[in-house]
Amino acid sequence: MPHTIREIATALGAKAEGALDLAVTAASEPQAAGPDDLALAMDPKYADGIAKGQARAALLWPGADWQAMGLQAAIFAPRGRLAMAGLTRLLDAGPDIAPGVHPMAIVDPSARIGAGAAIGPFVVIGRDVVIGANARIASHVSIAEGARIGEDALILQGARICARVTIGNRFICQPGAVIGSDGFSFVTPEKSGVEEIRETLGTRDAITAQSWTRIHSLGAVTIGDDVEIGANVCIDRGTIRDTRIGSGTKLDNLVHIGHNVQIGRDCLLCGQVGIAGSSRIGDRVVMGGQCGVNDNIFVGDDVICGGATKIFTNAPAGRVLLGYPAVKMETHVEMQKALRRLPRLAARVAEIEKALPRPPSED
Template sequence: MSYSLSQLSEILEGRCIGNGDVLIGRVSTPEGASGDSIVVVLDGKVLKDIPGGVSIVGKEEVFSDGRRGISVREPRLAMAVLLGLFQEKATVQAGIDPSAVIHRSAHVDENASIGPLCVLSEGTSVSAGAVLRANVFVGRGVSIGEDSVIEPGVVIYQGCSIGKRALIHGNVVIGADGFGHIPASEGRRVVKVPQIGGVRICDDVEIGANTSIDRGTIGDTVIGEGTKIDNHIQIGHNAFIGKDCLLAAQVGIAGSAVLEDRVVMAARSGVQDHTRVGSDSIVAALGGVTKDLPSGSLVSGFPARNHRSKLRQDAYVARIGDLFDRVKRLERLLSEDS
């Protein structure tokens, strides 16, 4: 489908610059640009790589050389909208594949889609518009909300719930037992603590491939509305993740940790059990949170501490070799004077 430049400017709530009748049929990189494409300019340095006759989207300043396009305040947001417009939509047919195994007590809305070899256990509920791709296992009593998409190989254990418009990528495991054990002592082996809670995934959550979210010991592990979780992440039992959080690859959230709203966890960072991270905080890559953080914190390192302080300390550490050499020279001079 194609849109005129003026139509796109209205959709993006931007200002059309140049011929608004030009038809745009795709979003492209600078290298792959042509007359029917549009390029989102996030960095003015790439302008030199974009042919002059190609439409662009960017902030006002990138149009100083008379280029055609759409001026917007937030180019990254505009990119997201454009990609959604031009993304090829997969055709989904409602119904149940003959190879699926559906318990007689399960409820599947007539407008839901159940793919090959799916298993729906006793008392499960799949709402209108929900899509289960091939080989999805849904445990006893699980509910899946409207328009949610469950990709191949996902396992959802009993007693969990998935909200509306969730997107759960391949091989995610939701609701496996939390890591609850009483350590061994003299004359007694390790004792497993039964995990009788569940997992509650709220509306508009996205969970990346191969992520695991453990069920609560008592009560639920909760993932709040709008939160986006990357691949290969571990979330422990009874953790609470607030609204609109962003968790990058290989993050680890220990049991009963709390992330308030809009927290950003960069790659391979982690939070200790029973620790609270305040709203709007950012934990840098490899950061390890070991104590409560107030709202708006920016921390890095292990143990995680104020990011500016951490950078200053790193700079001091980098100078230790030079300082050692200076001390050795001073000692040598002092010994010669004596």
């Protein structure tokens, strides 16, 4: 669907110049842009690409000389990535899910489906499920008994919403996610090797055979408003209390949230982050890819963790962490500098040892 430069600028709250009635149908990198594309060059380093493409209009940085670039119109974005958020929202048509309930969907008679919902083929909706108005549910999704989903939800192909899960408004769930699976919780009749190691920090007595007894998960998962869940995310339900995800939190693909975990508001957890059971994560916490959090610890508000950071102890609010085990970022940088110096230090020690007199030999 075409949009004029004027419409796009208005949607972004941005300034525009030139032929404001010029229409574009898509966004493109500058060098690949066709005459009906809006070229994206929000930084001067991308300006050379304009001449290599065929764009007539572009999204540019403030003060750019768009006429010298041969363009007919330009939109100016003081903050490029924020403009990208608005532009992509405007241009994204979303998944093709027909309104109403598809005849090949199975909906339990006790389920309540809100007005304006669109439910695709092979969807299974269980007993006493409540789905809010304008929800869009793509094919092969299953929603188990007692689940509650708010308004304007978008749940994509193959997602699994398990029993008694409660989800707020404007929820987005990518394909293959599983929300509300059993927690990974087992116990041994006798003290296990894991318990022994935790107490002794490495020392073991006699090693004996042990078997695992399952602890069932009686809780569920509660998710706030405006939460987004990536592809193949797994969120375990709580043992007794619910696992909780705060409003505004975003989980990337392949994130795993263990049983009983409590995550605050507006957190950002990147790909392959793992949060072990019963940990508490504060508000506005950011974790780079492959971060890990030990069980039963607390990560304070506004903590930022670089990629692959492993947190084994409580993290104070506002701390910036990096490394394995996690330390302050500035400490980790100094440690890495020292590590790189080790070969030279070892060589110097060897030279000093050569210069020292040797101890007398013993007969």
